[in-house]
Amino acid sequence: MIICTNKMEYPLRSQCHRVQKQVMVNGEKERVSLLVMKKLVSRGSVDAVSQQMASHPQYLKSFLHTQHYILHMDGPLPLPYRHYIAIMAAARHHCNYLVYLHSAQFLRVGGDPLWLQGLEAAPPRLRLLDHINKVLAHQPWLTTCSHIQTLLKAGEQCWSLAELVQAVVILAHCHSLCSFVFGCNTDSDLVPLAKSPNGTPPTFCPFDAANGNANVPQSLAAPSEHRTRRRSLDSSCDMVCLKERIQKSQEEQERRDERFLQTQTLQQTDMEEEEEMICFADPSRFVTDADFCYQEFARRDEDRFQVLRVQDYSWEDHGFSLVNRLYSDIGHLLDDRFRSVATLPSMHSPDLKRAIWNYIHCVLGIRYDDYDYGEVNQLLARDLKLYIKAVACYPDATKTPVCPLSWTLLKATERIHVNLLIMEARLQAELLYALRAITQYMIA
Amino acid sequence: MEKMSRVTTALGSSAISGRTMFCHLDAPANAISVCRDATQVVVAGRNIFKIYGLEEEQFVEKLNLRVGRKPSLNFSCADVMWHQMEENLLATAATNGAVVTWNLGKPSRNKQDQLFTEHKRTVNKVCFHPTEVYMLLSGSQDGFMKCFDLRKKESVSTFSGQSESVRDVQFSMKDYFTFAASFENGNVQLWDIRRPDRFERMFTAHTGPVFCCDWHPDDRGWLATGGRDKMVKVWDMTTNRAKEIYCVQTIASVARVKWRPEKKFHLATCSMMVDHNIYVWDIRRPFIPFATFEEHKDVTTGIVWRHQHDPQFLLSGSKDSTLYQHMFEDATRPVDMANPEGLCFGLMGDLAFAVNDSLISSDANRKPYPGGDRRYPFFSFKRPNLTEQFAHVSSALSVFETDLDSNRMDWFVKTAQLYILSGKPFAELCDHNAKVARELKRPQVSTTWTMLRIMFSDPANMAAPASNLNLSKLGSLPLMNSFSMKEMGSGMGAESRLERSKGENRQDNIHLEPGNSLISNNNEENEETEGSDGPVENMFADVELDDDDLYSMEQDNQAEEQEYTLPQEAFQLRHEIMDNPSAPEHLQQDKADSPHVSGSEAEVTCLTPIESFSLISISQPLFSPHLPASFFCPIVREMLSYYAVQGDVQMAVSMLIVMGERIRKEIDDLTQEHWYMSYIDLLQRFELWNVSNEVIKLSTCNAITCLNQTSTTLHINCSNCKRPMSNKGWICDRCRQCASVCAVCHHVVKGLFVWCQGCSHGGHLEHIMNWLKSSAHCPAGCGHLCEYT
Numbered sequence A: 001m002i003i004c005t006n007k008m009e010y011p012l013r014s015q016c017h018r019v020q021k022q023v024m025v026n027g028e029k030e031r032v033s034l035l036v037m038k039k040l041v042s043r044g045s046v047d048a049v050s051q052q053m054a055s056h057p058q059y060l061k062s063f064l065h066t067q068h069y070i071l072h073m074d075g076p077l078p079l080p081y082r083h084y085i086a087i088m089a090a091a092r093h094h095c096n097y098l099v100y101l102h103s104a105q106f107l108r109v110g111g112d113p114l115w116l117q118g119l120e121a122a123p124p125r126l127r128l129l130d131h132i133n134k135v136l137a138h139q140p141w142l143t144t145c146s147h148i149q150t151l152l153k154a155g156e157q158c159w160s161l162a163e164l165v166q167a168v169v170i171l172a173h174c175h176s177l178c179s180f181v182f183g184c185n186t187d188s189d190l191v192p193l194a195k196s197p198n199g200t201p202p203t204f205c206p207f208d209a210a211n212g213n214a215n216v217p218q219s220l221a222a223p224s225e226h227r228t229r230r231r232s233l234d235s236s237c238d239m240v241c242l243k244e245r246i247q248k249s250q251e252e253q254e255r256r257d258e259r260f261l262q263t264q265t266l267q268q269t270d271m272e273e274e275e276e277m278i279c280f281a282d283p284s285r286f287v288t289d290a291d292f293c294y295q296e297f298a299r300r301d302e303d304r305f306q307v308l309r310v311q312d313y314s315w316e317d318h319g320f321s322l323v324n325r326l327y328s329d330i331g332h333l334l335d336d337r338f339r340s341v342a343t344l345p346s347m348h349s350p351d352l353k354r355a356i357w358n359y360i361h362c363v364l365g366i367r368y369d370d371y372d373y374g375e376v377n378q379l380l381a382r383d384l385k386l387y388i389k390a391v392a393c394y395p396d397a398t399k400t401p402v403c404p405l406s407w408t409l410l411k412a413t414e415r416i417h418v419n420l421l422i423m424e425a426r427l428q429a430e431l432l433y434a435l436r437a438i439t440q441y442m443i444a
Numbered sequence B: 001m002e003k004m005s006r007v008t009t010a011l012g013s014s015a016i017s018g019r020t021m022f023c024h025l026d027a028p029a030n031a032i033s034v035c036r037d038a039t040q041v042v043v044a045g046r047n048i049f050k051i052y053g054l055e056e057e058q059f060v061e062k063l064n065l066r067v068g069r070k071p072s073l074n075f076s077c078a079d080v081m082w083h084q085m086e087e088n089l090l091a092t093a094a095t096n097g098a099v100v101t102w103n104l105g106k107p108s109r110n111k112q113d114q115l116f117t118e119h120k121r122t123v124n125k126v127c128f129h130p131t132e133v134y135m136l137l138s139g140s141q142d143g144f145m146k147c148f149d150l151r152k153k154e155s156v157s158t159f160s161g162q163s164e165s166v167r168d169v170q171f172s173m174k175d176y177f178t179f180a181a182s183f184e185n186g187n188v189q190l191w192d193i194r195r196p197d198r199f200e201r202m203f204t205a206h207t208g209p210v211f212c213c214d215w216h217p218d219d220r221g222w223l224a225t226g227g228r229d230k231m232v233k234v235w236d237m238t239t240n241r242a243k244e245i246y247c248v249q250t251i252a253s254v255a256r257v258k259w260r261p262e263k264k265f266h267l268a269t270c271s272m273m274v275d276h277n278i279y280v281w282d283i284r285r286p287f288i289p290f291a292t293f294e295e296h297k298d299v300t301t302g303i304v305w306r307h308q309h310d311p312q313f314l315l316s317g318s319k320d321s322t323l324y325q326h327m328f329e330d331a332t333r334p335v336d337m338a339n340p341e342g343l344c345f346g347l348m349g350d351l352a353f354a355v356n357d358s359l360i361s362s363d364a365n366r367k368p369y370p371g372g373d374r375r376y377p378f379f380s381f382k383r384p385n386l387t388e389q390f391a392h393v394s395s396a397l398s399v400f401e402t403d404l405d406s407n408r409m410d411w412f413v414k415t416a417q418l419y420i421l422s423g424k425p426f427a428e429l430c431d432h433n434a435k436v437a438r439e440l441k442r443p444q445v446s447t448t449w450t451m452l453r454i455m456f457s458d459p460a461n462m463a464a465p466a467s468n469l470n471l472s473k474l475g476s477l478p479l480m481n482s483f484s485m486k487e488m489g490s491g492m493g494a495e496s497r498l499e500r501s502k503g504e505n506r507q508d509n510i511h512l513e514p515g516n517s518l519i520s521n522n523n524e525e526n527e528e529t530e531g532s533d534g535p536v537e538n539m540f541a542d543v544e545l546d547d548d549d550l551y552s553m554e555q556d557n558q559a560e561e562q563e564y565t566l567p568q569e570a571f572q573l574r575h576e577i578m579d580n581p582s583a584p585e586h587l588q589q590d591k592a593d594s595p596h597v598s599g600s601e602a603e604v605t606c607l608t609p610i611e612s613f614s615l616i617s618i619s620q621p622l623f624s625p626h627l628p629a630s631f632f633c634p635i636v637r638e639m640l641s642y643y644a645v646q647g648d649v650q651m652a653v654s655m656l657i658v659m660g661e662r663i664r665k666e667i668d669d670l671t672q673e674h675w676y677m678s679y680i681d682l683l684q685r686f687e688l689w690n691v692s693n694e695v696i697k698l699s700t701c702n703a704i705t706c707l708n709q710t711s712t713t714l715h716i717n718c719s720n721c722k723r724p725m726s727n728k729g730w731i732c733d734r735c736r737q738c739a740s741v742c743a744v745c746h747h748v749v750k751g752l753f754v755w756c757q758g759c760s761h762g763g764h765l766e767h768i769m770n771w772l773k774s775s776a777h778c779p780a781g782c783g784h785l786c787e788y789t
Helices: A006-025 A027-043 A048-053 A057-072 A079-092 A096-108 A113-117 A124-138 A145-152 A161-183 A206-211 A218-235 A239-269 A315-326 A330-342 A350-363 A374-379 A382-393 A405-409 A412-443 B410-418 B426-439 B443-456 B459-463 B468-474 B476-500 B502-529 B535-541 B547-561 B568-578 B585-592 B599-605 B612-623 B629-646 B649-659 B669-685 B689-698 B702-709 B765-774
Strands: B007-011 B014-018 B021-024 B031-034 B040-044 B049-054 B059-064 B077-082 B089-094 B099-103 B112-116 B123-128 B135-140 B144-149 B155-160 B166-171 B178-183 B187-192 B201-204 B210-215 B222-227 B231-236 B243-249 B254-259 B266-271 B278-282 B291-293 B300-307 B310-318 B322-327 B341-345 B351-356 B375-377 B394-400 B753-755 B762-764
Touching: A048 A057, A048 A161, A048 A412, A057 A079, A057 A161, A057 A330, A079 A096, A079 A113, A079 A124, A079 A161, A096 A113, A096 A161, A124 A145, A124 A161, A124 A412, A145 A161, A145 A412, A161 A315, A161 A330, A161 A382, A161 A412, A315 A330, A315 A412, A330 A412, A350 A374, A350 A382, A350 A412, A382 A412, B014 B310, B021 B059, B031 B300, B031 B310, B040 B077, B040 B300, B077 B123, B089 B123, B089 B135, B099 B135, B112 B144, B135 B166, B144 B166, B178 B210, B187 B210, B222 B254, B231 B254, B231 B266, B254 B300, B266 B300, B266 B310, B278 B310, B410 B426, B410 B649, B426 B443, B426 B649, B443 B629, B443 B649, B629 B649, B629 B669, B649 B669, B649 B689, B669 B689, B669 B702, B689 B702, B753 B765, B762 B765
Parallel strands: B031 B077, B123 B166, B166 B210, B210 B254
Antiparallel strands: B007 B014, B021 B322, B031 B040, B040 B049, B049 B059, B077 B089, B089 B099, B099 B112, B123 B135, B135 B144, B144 B155, B166 B178, B178 B187, B187 B201, B210 B222, B222 B231, B231 B243, B254 B266, B266 B278, B278 B291, B300 B310, B310 B322, B341 B351, B351 B394, B375 B394, B753 B762
């Protein structure tokens, strides 16, 4: 029953203390703390993502269940594979935070440190996954049954259907989690949630937890200053404008990244030996064809890429049955996630939620027959739309999302709620495309 | 299509005839419906809305209802229904939420009649009232059901399910006012059409969405439901509570379910995902489909029986863009492929075996089972038509009785309990086990143990620490050797006699009692020199005559053993002594009676130990020609396999453990693992938990030892609220308290926790120990008098 080793004892206890204090201060949020505490106890750390989600305990629970199930519980894939796939997925969106997190976990479950040198060092089977990873991350509508066929084609490196389904679930999960990380700005500045008004989640960054040191990362100053600068640009919001801005900021970003990396490596030095070998893995090593990115799923493409009609292939009717058949129980867990995100108590009206959901599906090429897309324009302000699209389609951790102006008025929980919606909608979209391709493969 | 058949059924005035046939559609179908007189079928889908005529040889396209250059989403149908009273009236449920009615009697190309756009989300289902012409019901994704009067422009009533999306609505056949609705959250609701405010009844039918429901056509109040949980359930709605009366488990989610006309217990199902077949089930036989239609290449989306009084024709539409008419006679009958066989062990080891008659008819040797008729027909239908029977299987039942005694496993249990597998020197283990086996009347096993000892007593130790003492002891070996040679001939014969005379021996002991004490004293003083000396030879020379004496000595020694433990060297010595390939069998068995004492030791006791050194010189040369232990390995390996094959895996495993390194490398790991697994399984079936655990512990296979790492979970209750702790860690979900707090120091106990079984208070082991030294009461102050032992 002894789960904390000596070296972990100190931070764990102090964290527990803090959590416990919160319990007393804020009775209403007990459930969160309990969840957080549970996670603390079992993993020795609470990652930043969970802290963000802690404002929605009901959702957090099903999220953690799913994540735990796909990464640590029964499944056809060996544990190191799962984390490596997660690394690959996160790297597609340059999500340092997730790449780091899963690199550490990858090593912890006995993965070969060599693989972390880059995709070339990974076994060919995992490299085969790169293509579908790329497509799912950026243009999921391009997923076809031929992709599935190549992966399943008999041979030494072939995947089994069950393995593939788990891999796809991990990929989709991590891609969409990148969106959330990006949307909540968890990655780029590692800002502890100090400014979160409800104040519940205790403030520790992922590095503390792993590190056992509670120092706030020094990189904090740089990004915050950076953000203010960029926010002034927000006045003119146009698609083109956004793209330009992204390009412009990219250069700055690169500079900043270097700085960031330096601090990272600095921190690295005083890390425990276990983690020492993770030289903060640069996500780009796990990426091939880096230029491949989101493209508008425009009307004119409709001939080339058939829109996916939800009435023809929906999660409830089709996706669930397939995924649950090939990777048992995951269907229920995902179902739970989709359900709980839809029923989260929120200021947002159901119409707005549906508009956000359908808008994300729309930009990813999924249409609802029974939805009037005019509503999207009515309900979603332009800057909110831009934000949603940016978070859902090109969550690039090296950039900071352009927050809509109206958001300053919103509570943090509401902002997180929108991010959760984006994440889940994106997850479902990717799953639908991947599962439809698998269905087509099975019929063919 | 080889297996085509032609059937003509007379149904009142009209006659239906046809064959299995299909036609290609332009697009995937979502639903089909058939008109009342069974001559036309309508196919609806996202990009198709057509009426086909059902002719004898083929489908003929009668009408395309999808008109206009760029048809609106109103034409994209999720469901379609043809009115059963009015043959010109159709209704469709559009994916965009519209409910559309079509009047075929219209002269224009566009037959659209009414358009209701009251639903906000996709309409999943439309249903006409079976007897009322103008009443139409719809169920939608938005959770509402609406009843339309076709003479009006809008709905007359709206039913709110107060739960999630409506997947199916069906008017009852029995009850004019009742309809059933199934929901995405697993519920089924019953409504009265006159009371839109509240459902009459609701029950949870499935976990996950209920995709479909269907009332039994004969008015019995039966409702069949099918869900994503891969089940078809039949509910009896006539009782107060809906009662599940039948349940069929399919292999994929159930998209549609339709009762088969005229067949009380038959229903057809198709799936929405993965499985493309249509199944017809006899709900009383839920394990194997009664009939299967395997024509479709993609999921079947719509099924309908062609005529409401004809069970022979089934129509189906599919995503593979085909429309089929299936003849029941052409269906695959999975039961024909199955071999109905049953095999069962009785409580007393009897074996009953039932098998299809045809498979064993040639076997003339069987004699009828006295318990009853030899033939037990599974099922007997009155109807002569074989195609309507589930399967006309008649099977023969054979019962093999077993002789009760021969199958007794007492010996197994006793052996398992009595065998010692470790913790003692090899030779002693062998001796002990041999003795156990002998007492259980298993001479062969016993002999095997003895032989093992002889073969493997480790000669390597010979070179070990050669103190004077050891050397002196070695001296006894040649003596034994020489004597045993003499005894070889009669040794085997003596065995039985020994057994027989045992009782007498015991009595003799009594006479010897006074001497015993003396002897034991001797032995205590001189234990270092045991197993030496010339006189031994004499003693053994007439061993046959002196059985009694021998025994008495041994008895004596056993008594001694309880008083003190022999020093280690003594045991080593005995190993060496026994390492004599030619040692006689009977002698070994004698000794087995007193496992700790070798034969030579027994002799020593009655003799004054003298001149131990003098013999060394004689003994050494005699010792050289012994065979190395590895010489026997192949034989032993074979022997182990032999026992395992014979079914005595106990012996194989026990020997494996006892011999340890001596033999382990000779047998491949998989085999070892297999033996271990079998033995552990057996032990656990006999509930010999301790033994099985010992075996697991002693095994060297990784796969076995790790068994002890599994199911190590301990379920505990929270000490505060007394309810089970569901999560790991130390915090109770319910009362939000650290559950395992030490009653003494009030800190969370991480590590050894000791509880009082009386009051369930406890804490750190040391704390509780210390506390209870000074106080008799529970440290928690509950007043319980705890005890720490």
